[in-house]
Amino acid sequence: MIRLLKFVVWSGFAVVCGLALSLSGAFLYINPTLPSVEALRSIQLQIPLRIYSSDGKLIAEYGEMRRTPIEFEAIPRDFIDALLAAEDDNFANHYGVDISGLMRAATQLLKSGQIQSGGSTITMQVAKNYFLTSEKSFSRKITEILLALQIERDLSKDEIFELYVNKIYLGNRAYGIEAAAQIYYGKSIQELNLAQLAMIAxxxxxxxxxxxxxxxxxxxxxxxxxLGRMYRLGKIDQQRYLDALAEPVxxxxHIPTPELNAPYVAEMVRAEMVxxxxxEAYTEGFRVYTTVPSDLQSFANSAVHLGLQSYDQRHGYRGPETRYRGQTREAWEQRLAEQRSIGGLLPAIVTELTDDGILVLTSQGEEPVSWETMKWARPYLDTDNVGDWPKKPGDVVQPGDLxxxxxxxxxxxxxxxxxTAQSALVSxxxxxxxxxxxxxxxxxxxSNYNRVVQARRQPGSSFKPFLYSAALDRGYTPATLVNDAPIVYHDSSMDEAWRPKNDNNTFLGPIRLREALYRSRNLVSIRLLQNIGIQYALNYMxxxxxxxxxxxxxxxxxxxTAALTPLEITAGWSVFANGGYKVTPYLIQRVENRDAEIIYQANPARAPKPGEVVADQAGTENLRTVSDAAPADDTQQPRxxxxxxxxRTVFILDSMLKDVVTKGTGRRALALERDDLAGKxxxxxxxxxAWFTGYNGDYVTTVWAGFDQPESLGRWEYGGTVALPIWMSYMGPALSGKPSRTLPEPGGLLSLRIDPVTGxxxxAATPNAYFEIFKSEDSPPPLGELDAGAPGSPLPADEVAPIDLF
Known part of the structure; x- marks a missing residue:
């Protein structure tokens, strides 16, 4: 017995020594390859890119992982107790490795022949989650144990726990307990009750x-x-335990949804950041605040939607998207599930015709649609023609129509x-x-095609103000008479002569530039360009x-006929709205890092305020992007x-563009009852x-409408019927309650009474005389310029192209 006892003792001792030697050897072998535990203190967890409006409304979130890191002090005590009860109830006492847990895992391995559980402590899981893979092998487990021991030596229990709860995956792309609380309950982890905390745990x-x-x-x-474990461990009393058990699931x-619908804005910012x-743009936790206020963006969304739907309904109903006639309700439900909402328009399948409308199947079940909302649906024949007004629902749809x-x-x-038509708006x-x-x-x-910055289209007459500005800087005045008469240009390279025309095929004869602009006379514009010279005009542009x-x-x-984007047109028009200064559009106001530190603050060049003294400075291109911006500080000086x-040129042109609104093709805008609007x-x-660009001192806004593959909007559709109503739907609420804001009159101008017939x-006896604005060095044009239109000589015929636009 003594010999047997000695054998057992020495055998046990040998096993212990062997294990110790094995572990020592493994430590000596693996230790040089172990990562530095100190790196955990500065670890950067993946946080998604979030984009906000200027007033803090969420526009979009980009990133594979939804995560909002939380500090240990903000974690509820009940959650700590729940998680430890579930994962590691001896966490406060062990040194990174729980021997009993490892023995339990070893026993399971011996019984089943497979690794079923790793006996991991929270510390070991931190080691695995931050440094290792999920591979199940003895070498990885040994590495995990050694790392856990180092982590326990270098970090506090609170720091280890914080690292764990911010890293773990909890389903539905939620990483960390704060993200999980938001995803499953729509609340912060601090707002959850005991039962909910146990569910997350x-x-x-x-x-x-x-x-x-x-x-x-x-x-x-x-x-x-x-909850039972918490009760048995003494973390909660019986009453709390029973109350939590009674809580329903x-x-x-609660997937984070945008608070503001601005997907085109979000995509522009995302592309810039990437x-x-x-x-790293998707993982570094950047918070980008744009220049877009949520109210103005909402006005713009509504204006475009209503404007396009109004145009679309004027041209009739094109029929159902598809027909599922003769199918069962179950089949209809399946077909409906394959559809998606587009621009707030919901898919629906007609199930029944009634005397006062129709019944349709939507994602919420069967719902009625009033006949009153269907009366617009005359049959679409072609772009210029529609059929008779419908008299009953059956004239429009049939059961099974999508x-x-x-x-x-x-x-x-x-x-x-x-x-089917599209539109773009930028303000x-x-x-x-x-x-x-x-x-x-x-x-x-x-369609994610952004027509504001990607669609190059011909701006038509909305481009004329740039030509008129060039002419005013060339010595023309609003009273200059130019002949609105037919022109024929011959070019030997073309089969036919070019005969440009006005939109209504009429000619007004000698006409003042002011009237020519608000009446949008094409032949006057051509004569202007001919006399100031194409090269001068191009250099001016x-x-x-x-x-x-x-x-x-x-x-x-x-x-x-230039090919320009709505954003380029709007940026150019800003010069007329601010008194002559070139500003560059920008979208990103500031960028914050994961610690809410501002790493970029926009400092755009701006027009001077009225009365502000401006020092002479060289003009340079001002492309404001995050890439060329220095870190934000309080020392940035306004530029x-x-x-x-x-x-003076801008002030005169501004008065002419206001006439477009009061007398010309933009007269519909008078409905806004403002005296500070100008446009074309x-x-x-x-x-x-179809275009309309207009402004006051607060906003300059452009609206374009058309088809992506250019085709006619219709015989009676113009900028004033398609684009201008959208512009008004936006500018009306945008300017509501704002005082009138116009350009201050600069020095060097004078006002003279002018004969409207001769210019x-x-x-004192001249009938219908009116006051006109001139630069002080300019005087009304003499009568001798009546036919020629202005100083200068025509271009040779070989510089004229046969294009007929209006």
Missing amino acids: GLPKAPSRYNPVVNPERSKERRDWI EVRL GLYGS IRVQRKPDESLAFSQLP LNPQDGAILALVGGFSFEQ DRFGFPRENLPRDLSLALG IAEQIVDS TGTTNDSKD RAAS
């Missing part, structure tokens, strides 16, 4: 298996087991259809170029930043933009593009 073991959304019964079993996904930071409906504020449904602060609203199309879900390669080098430039047009319509040949200074 049950997820780390198997996020998919115990997901309370997918498997509520299984997750409840796990929750109740954790009320969980649903261009600067690569894939249609579109729109939910109104009172939750009722209105009959609708997806517009800037003309004082510094800040983008205040941007809509790149009817629906980002339908360079000031506004228009790409030279997109400007035609012929007289068609006067008719707006004054380059003045590119004489403020634009319509290209065959009404393929000469009027005598």
Whole structure:
């Protein structure tokens, strides 16, 4: 017995020594390859990119992982107790490794022949999650143990726990307990009750298996087991335990949804950030605040949607998107599930015709659609023609038709259809170029093509103010008479002569420039360009930043045949709205890092304020992006933009553009009842593009409408019928309550009474004389310029292109 006892003792001693030697050898072998535990103190967890409006509304979130790190002090005590009860109840006492847990895992291995559990402590899981893979092997387990020992030596228990709860995956792209609380309950972890905290604590073991959304019964079993453990460990009393057990499982996904619908804005910012930071843009926790206020963006969204739907309904109903006639309700439900909402228009399948409308199947079940909302649906024949008014619902739809409906504020449904035409709206602060609203199309879900910055279209007459500005700087005045008469240009390279025309094929004869602009007379614009010279005009356009390669080098430039984006047009018009200063559009106001430190603050060049003394400075291109910005600080000095047009020229042109609103093609804008609006319509040949750009001192806004593949909007559709109503729908609420804001009158101007017939200074007896504004060095044009139009000589015929736009 003594010998047997000695053998057992010595054998045990040998085993212990062997294990010690093995562990020592493993430590000596593995230790040099172990990562530095100190790196955990400065570890940067992946946090998504978040984009906000200027007033803090969430626009979009980009990133694979939803995570909001939380400090240990902010973690509820009940959650700490729940998680430890579930994962590691001896956490406070061990040194990173729980021998009993390892022995339990070893026993399971011997019984089953497979690794079933690793006996891991929270510290060991931190080691694995931050430094290792999920591979199940003895070498990885040994490495995990050694790392856990080092972590316990270098970090406090609170630091280890904080690292763990911020890293773990808890299902539905939620990483960390704060993100999980937001996803499953729509609340912060600090707002959850005991039962909810226990539910979150049950997820780390198997996020998919115990997901309370997918498997509520299984997750409840796990929750109740954790509550029982907490009770047995003395962490909660019996009453709290029983109350928590009685709590129902009320969980649903609270996926972060944008608070502001601005997908085109979000995509522009995302592309900018990825261009600067690569894939780190999605993981470094940047918070980007744009220049876009939520109210203005909402006005813009509504204006574009209503404007396109109004245009679309004027041209009739094109029929159902598809027909599922003769199918069962189950089949209809399946077909409906395959559809998606586009631009707020919901898919629906007609199930029944009634005397006062129709019944449709939507995602919420069967709902009525009033006949009153269907009466617009005359059959579409072609762009210019529609059929007879429908007399009953059966004239419009039949059961099985897949249609579109729109939910109104009172939750009722209105009959609708997806517009085929598109529109773009962009609004800037003309004082510094800040983008205040941007809509790149009817629906980002339908098309992510951003027509504000990607679509180059002909601006038509909305480009004429740039030509008139060039003429005013060349010595012309608003009273200069130019002959609005037919012109024929011959070019030997063309089969036919070019005969440009006005939009209504009329000619007014000698006409003042002021009247020619608000009446949008094409022949006057051509004569202006001919006399000031194409090269001079092109050089003048360079000031506004228009790409030279997109400007035609012929007289068609006067008719707006350049290829420009709405944003380029709006930036150019900002010069007229701010008194002659070139500002550059920008979208990012500031960028914060994961610690809420501002790493970029926009400092755009701006137009000077009235009365502000401006020092002489060289004009330079001011492209404000995150990439060329220094870290934000409080020492940034305001930068004054380059003045590119004489403020007197701008003031005179501004008064002429106001006449477009009061007397010309923009008269509809009078409905806004403001005296500070100026603008210009634009319509290209065959009404393929419709424009309106207008402004006051607060906003300069451009609206374009047309088809992506250019085709006519219709015989009676113009900038004033398609684009201007959208512009008004935006500018009306945007300017509501704001005082009138116009340009201050600069020095060096004088006002003279002018004879409207001759354009000469009027005598006291001249009938219908009016006051006109002139630069002090300019005087009314003499009568001798009546026929020629202005100083200068015509271009040779070989510089004229046969283009016929208006």
